[in-house]
Amino acid sequence: MITLMVNGTPRPVDLSPDTPLLWALRDALSLTGTKFGCGIGSCGSCTVLLDGAPVRSCQVTVAEVKGRKVTTIEGLSPDGSHPVQRAWIADEVPQCGYCQPGQIVAAAALLARKPRPTDADIDDAMDGILCRCGTYDRIRRAIHRAAKEGGR
């Protein structure tokens, strides 16, 4: 048994220690908001926050994250009211929506680090998170909106 700290709750999982965090979240804990896209760290759909910083959850094992704070899309806010989530709704960002949990948690981490990001900051922080539906324009718009309205 390894106990993970997910969204502020201790969650024991009975998995081999080399299991990627992604599969522990999705298949052992039924936290399916975090998505599988490639399994090799090149799409960003599986992005979660580890001690507040974005990581590809397919690229870290449960052994590595033991004792550290994992935040998934389900834990970003109790009711979907995080400023980034509100901005996502206001700008109608999602199309299919599959990449969006990864985009949203990465955007939240960016804003926590840089409350007023420039376009270049957004490119840097968000670049590897693929969206096949082409929501990039709106992601940029929504991050700027969240930056502006974040405090309110």
Added chain:
Amino acid sequence: MTGTEMGRRTFLEIAGAAGLWLAASPLRVAAAGPEAAAAGFQPSAWLNVDPKGLVTIWVGKSEMGQGSYTGMAVLVAEELEADWKAIRVVQADANARYGRMSTGGSSSVRGSWEPLRKAGAAAREMLVSAAAARWGVDPASCSAAKGEVLHAASGRRLGFGEVALDAASLPVPEKPVLKDPRDFTLIGKAVPRLDTPPKSRGAAVFGIDVRVPGMLHAVVARPPALEGKVARFDAAKALAVPGVRKVVEVPSGVAVLADTTWAALRGREALGAVFDAGPNGALDSAAIARLLVSAPLEPAPARNEGDVEAALSSAARKLSATYTLPFLAHAAMEPLNCTARVDGNGAELWAATQSPQRARTEVATALGISEDKVTVHVTYMGGGFGRRLYPDFPVEAALVAKAAGVPVQVTWSRGDDFRGDLFRPCGRNELRAGLDARGNLVAWHHVVRSPSLSRQSSGNRSAPPGTLEGAVGFPYRAGAVRIEAAVPTVGVRIGAWRSVYSSQNAFPEESFIDELAHAAGKDPLAFRRSLLPADHPLQAVLSLAAEKSGWGKKLPKGVARGIACHSCFGSHVAEVAEVSLVKGAIRVRRVVVAVSCGTALNPDSVAQQMEGSVVYGLSAALRGEITFAKGGAEQANFPDQDPLHISEMPRVETHIVPSTAAPGGIGEPGLPPIAPAVANALFALTGKRLRSLPFKLS
């Protein structure tokens, strides 16, 4: 929470919190399906009004990102005069009662425009009649709005729920009167999408998120080449991996079932499956290119007007060019997957499918049971783009569940999803044209060489090939026109890919027209407009795109514009791309899209689809290419096939030609013009004509 636990109180709580009830969980959808809501007034398959006034609308189209979940509900609610803030929308299970559920060909709004509005209008007329009878007044003196019937003269009102049971006993009107478009309150408005809040919370349930009690996670080892077979494998080695529970053989390969997808993947590696390559085991891209060149022309051209050879021989200028296009993968963000439970009572599937009815039929056939024993629940889908029209993944999941005797979720790894795709066909286009001394087009000859989807799927080599879609409708005036196909048979699975053959044929057509414009010494926009009939719908989108993009105005040094247009799926689109080179790489800075799609059911959804089509088309044009070796695709994950990133995203501006005509498609028509618009801009920038996709500058 399961569906049965989800009582009315919960519904109201959720409605109160979010404004709307969302069928976020397919398990919930299943239990709250048609049977559960049958009490009350249900004049058609599409809606129910219960005695408490709760309006339920069933959506028979799949939500893959294009907004149909909201759009379909809007069509019913608009005519019903339901209170949009108090409706429940449920994704329908596969059933003939919903008509054709297949979601493809940009057909959802087009095909539902009349029937869904009529269903809403019929129900509204019945509710009004029931209320009028209650009051003893003429129904014509009553109206409906926001879930109520009103009698203006007396100020009386009755909620839909209060007259629902009365309405249920009335005959369904055959010719209900539809609203005047000027009175629309939802259609044509940017109604917020119902699926946006759950998708922003991670609460939307995609196929891959379904969790059925007792379910195992599976992956399947499949032969890489079409018609390959499993030769041998070592089940014991797979079973030795911690978490692996079962290994079963199915017609498509060997399935490894485990507690987690990760353990199943590890088990599959341990399996050491070896395959017989089969008849296509030597196929590679060079061989496929030879097949394209050597395929004979079809016996008769699909279009033959005037004498092309005579016109060419007397033309002042003759041009010819060959354009080539690669195979492409769909690569939706959600890899293919399906969840299935099969037991003595039948089969239940949860699938992100664009074709639930076809999946149901083919699963029944594969299991040897009758269709009424198969339930197919449709989940949200993480992109479709045509791949999810094909029923191979639900059929396989059902067979794995049956063989293993447990509920199972079969997940395709990204490599499985790439290699097991039904690819957008490759193409080779041979074009010839002639100009007279004044630069008028006097001859146009287009040969499309591409494998045929319809022939491969039907096995009928004389079926109409369909490969000329997007080419045969050549819209420009030319003295003589010949358009014809050569149709090679290629041992690679092919499938519909966003905008299908228009995704291939618009590139050569709109690039070659640009070549002709330059050869004639004319402005590419003016050249196109002079060749189109004055009332052609492309005229309006060309002039709108030109105006909004500042066509003809000066651009900064190192930036150039290109224009292209195309009509497909009932809509017309023109795009102007602004392109520059950044460190030798192509950079598309801005794309202005003008679209004529009849009534824009939701203008913001139209804009989303144009943005999405531009990105999907650009990803393909810049880097999309599947090559083959030993019968299998050589690309297996995203670094090999790198779609557009946010840092490369052009600013996309969408402008809609206003209209009250019936809607055209929006999911696909934005795609075909982007590759030629960029190619034409690159020519303007560099003087180099790129005739192959993906673009390679050197």
